[in-house]
Amino acid sequence: MVFKNLVQDEEKFAGERFRSGQTKGRKRExxxxxxxxxxxxxxxxxxxxxxxxxxxxxxxxxxLCFAVPAFADGGSAAISLVPIGAGIGMALAAGxxxxxxxxxxxxxxxxxARNPGARGGLMIFLVLGLALIESLTLFTLVIILLxxx
Amino acid sequence: MPESFALVRLLNALFMGVEVKAFxxxxxGPADAAQQAVKVNGALGLELLVAGGLIAFxxxxxxxxxxxxPNPAQQIAEVVHEGVGGLADQIIGHGYVxxxxxxxxxxxxxxxNNLLGLIPGFAAPTTSPFVPLGLALPTFLYYNYQGFREQxxxxxxxxxxxxxxxxxxxxxxxxxxxxxARILSLTIRLYANMFASDMVTLGFFSLVPVxxxxxxxxxxxxxxxxxxxVFTLLSMIYLSLAVSHEH
Numbered sequence: 342m343v344f345k346n347l348v349q350d351e352e353k354f355a356g357e358r359f360r361s362g363q364t365k366g367r368k369r370e371x372x373x374x375x376x377x378x379x380x381x382x383x384x385x386x387x388x389x390x391x392x393x394x395x396x397x398x399x400x401x402x403x404x405l406c407f408a409v410p411a412f413a414d415g416g417s418a419a420i421s422l423v424p425i426g427a428g429i430g431m432a433l434a435a436g437x438x439x440x441x442x443x444x445x446x447x448x449x450x451x452x453x454a455r456n457p458g459a460r461g462g463l464m465i466f467l468v469l470g471l472a473l474i475e476s477l478t479l480f481t482l483v484i485i486l487l488x489x490x
Numbered sequence: 491m492p493e494s495f496a497l498v499r500l501l502n503a504l505f506m507g508v509e510v511k512a513f514x515x516x517x518x519g520p521a522d523a524a525q526q527a528v529k530v531n532g533a534l535g536l537e538l539l540v541a542g543g544l545i546a547f548x549x550x551x552x553x554x555x556x557x558x559x560p561n562p563a564q565q566i567a568e569v570v571h572e573g574v575g576g577l578a579d580q581i582i583g584h585g586y587v588x589x590x591x592x593x594x595x596x597x598x599x600x601x602x603n604n605l606l607g608l609i610p611g612f613a614a615p616t617t618s619p620f621v622p623l624g625l626a627l628p629t630f631l632y633y634n635y636q637g638f639r640e641q642x643x644x645x646x647x648x649x650x651x652x653x654x655x656x657x658x659x660x661x662x663x664x665x666x667x668x669x670x671a672r673i674l675s676l677t678i679r680l681y682a683n684m685f686a687s688d689m690v691t692l693g694f695f696s697l698v699p700v701x702x703x704x705x706x707x708x709x710x711x712x713x714x715x716x717x718x719x720v721f722t723l724l725s726m727i728y729l730s731l732a733v734s735h736e737h
Contacts, residue, residue: 465580465723472720476675479682 427485434481441474498535505530533615537624540602540615544595570594574722581723582730589729592632596625597722604684604714608707614714617688619681626676629725630669637732646732676724680717687713 449467453460509527514520551567560568574594578586603621607614615621637646650669652661691706 462580465577468716468720469723469727472679472716476679476682479686480678482686483678483682 423489427489430481431485434478438474438478442471445470445474495532495535497539498530498532501530501535501538531618532613533618533621536606536612536615537603537621540599540606544598544602570598577723578726581726582733585733589636589726593722593725593729596629596725597718600625600680600721601714601718604718605711607684607688607714608710614684614688616680616684616717619677622677622680623673625680625721626673629676629728630673633725633728633732634669636729640733641735672724672728676721680721683713683717 449463453463506527551563554561574597575590578590603615606612650662650665651658687710691703691710694706695703
């Protein structure tokens with residue numbers, strides 16, 4: 342039902358732009374290749390409005406998704422937040438470790454490209470730096486292993 | 491729970507009685523003493539095995555040293571010697587030969603302990619946190635001893651206190667904490683890496699029991715070598731920092 346309306350809206354807006362006299366399906370004069378009178382450009386405004394309606398629909402659906410289990414639970418047992426916290430902590434640690442290691446590796450690659458002769462020394466410091474960065478993530482892992490039974 | 495390794499059972503049979511008697515001699519009752527006595531576990535048994543194997547290897551190489559006809563053991567020993575020596579030369583610089591025996595032992599011991607985890611039915615000894623701790627503590631003591639020996643007690647304390655005398659009250663505690671944190675970081679890095687590597691293999695084994703875990707055994711080899719390398723490298727860096735003279 343809703344989607345049918347949306348589709349009709351879209352057609353209406355597209356048609357409006359076409360009928361408005363601004364374009365009559367022919368090329369505007371001049372060198373500009375901006376597609377003001379392209380048929381697809383015509384329904385841009387309408388499609389944005391439709392997108393907003395769709396957004397509201399999906400937000401409402403998402404809220405419903407979370408609301409249903411919450412009501413069904415009835416507040417009988419407390420949910421343990423420990424696994425969630427462990428997951429978030431590990432995800433943060435792993436993601437930021439990835440960023441750090443990526444930066445280190447990228448710099449090492451650049452340095453190697455500029456000066457291939459420095460390979461030996463670079464490798465030592467690259468491996469060392471990667472190990473030191475990685476160990477921070479592993480500290481997080483160890484703390485999680487200690488705390489999550 | 492009976493231990494799975496015959497060596498561990500043998501060690502327990504040999505030393506449990508001695509240990510219980512020692513506890514009884516300091517005044518514990520028989521039941522308490524039996525409870526207090528520490529059993530040898532699989533990790534310690536494997537460690538002893540590795541240590542014995544390494545000593546046998548070194549003795550074999552020393553006895554059969556030959557310039558004319560080097561045997562395979564000597565070839566392996568030469569590869570390890572030159573690899574570690576080159577690395578130490580790059581990092582410690584002049585006078586690295588004194589420390590080479592220690593770092594080579596650390597490297598081989600960590601490497602073989604890590605690689606033991608590849609054999610089905612064996613847990614790598616380094617997946618228990620006490621084995622890396624047992625390696626990190628001697629490293630800490632050794633580099634501090636070398637620092638003291640190289641620079642004298644006053645010189646080493648001066649190095650800890652930093653170059654500017656009136657800010658030493660701030661630098662000294664920070665330096666001490668960072669030195670002791672090295673034990674922690676050496677221990678946990680090795681332990682957590684090997685443990686995580688084992689867990690990954692185990693996790694994929696529980697998902698797909700055929701084929702796929704073999705890939706992660708390859709990853710385990712890679713991680714083992716890298717971690718042994720990093721442990722050695724960090725020992726060398728700590729040594730080089732401890733014995734370096736400031737000019």
